[in-house]
Amino acid sequence: MLNPWRWVVSVMILGTSSCSSDFTRCDSNADCPDGYVCVSNSWFVESSACRRLPTEAGDPCGGIAVIGPVCPGFTVCNGAGDEPTCQFPAPGIPCGHWEDCFFSCENGNSLVNMICDVSAPQPTCIPPFSKGQGESCTLELGELMCSAGLQCWQGTCTPMLAEGKPCPPGPCVAGSEACGLACASGLYCAASGHCESRMPEGGECDENPETFEAPFVPCGAGLFCKNGQCAQLPGEEEPCGSGGRCAEGLHCGGTSVYTCQSFSAEGEPCNVDGHVCRFDLYCDPEQRVCAPTAGVDEECGCDRPCLPSMYCDVTSEPAVCRPNP
Secondary structure (H helix, E strand, O other): OOOHHHOEOOOOOOOOOOOOOOOOEOOOHHHOOOOEEEEOOOOOOOOOEEEEOOOOOOOEOOOOOOEOOOOOOOOEEEOOOOOOEEEOOOOOOEOOOHHHHEEEOOOOOEEEEOEEOOOOOOOEEEOOOOEOOOOEOOHHHHHHHEOOOEEEEOOEEEEOEOOOOEOOOOOOOOOOOOOOOOEOOOEEEOOOOEEEEOEOOOOEOOOOHHHOOOOOOOEOOOEEEEOOEEEEOOOOOOEOOOOOOOOOOEEEEEOOOEEEEEOEOOOOEOOOOOOOEOOOEEEOOOOOEEEEOEOEOOEOEOOEOEOOOEEEEOOOOOOEEEEOO
């Protein structure tokens, strides 16, 4: 996932710099010394002024608005302290916002995909889906915070509803006060107002698009509602429509005509004509072919990300893949 806040950063802070070139008037970057940029329309400066770009971790990064990453290397502008500074995103570091825990390369490859646990008294970066039953969570990030089988409910990771339990039928926002807890995997909230097992192939279903998404999908795994009955999801080369669903192991892709396609294997084309790499591969941005992702303790970087269950430890030299804590 690409982090847009890394590419346009505009964080304002009070203060001055010890460097004499800071706040020197300028009309463009060409008027500033090497390592400085011309910052315009700052509320604490009457006209455009030169500001020093950060060069290493720990350097202040607030008050600078540029196109491109403000901080050097694998660091991000972390707003957890009194003054924003460039820090390496990693598990356990203090954070103030979700972008403090995320690093995405210019080519689109994500190296660090942590989330900021703002539910904790002292927020830190944590891996997604790492919160256990009874641990704190926030509704905004609940789907990313709680582990499988749990849902963020009233600030706590709570088990989802078992079969036969009352549930609020009809469309609602999962986790909200009006909606309540969702039914567990393999169940759906039936019109009776209780969690029931999803229907087999041929079972009657409601094609209302408002009730198509979980927890209201009545059809079981590998099925979808077609002409009022649960039917098998489209197979390979069968039409699926833009963004449609396909049978397991396939994805919906194409250009003008969308069909179910198998995922591309190592060495096969990707990011062209709707081809998508297998989960354990990534799309080499230069060659446009699927290549192996890095494994545990293997070197990683913008040209080679880690497996989805890992993160690139950019604090080490060289950066290597580590399992999510």
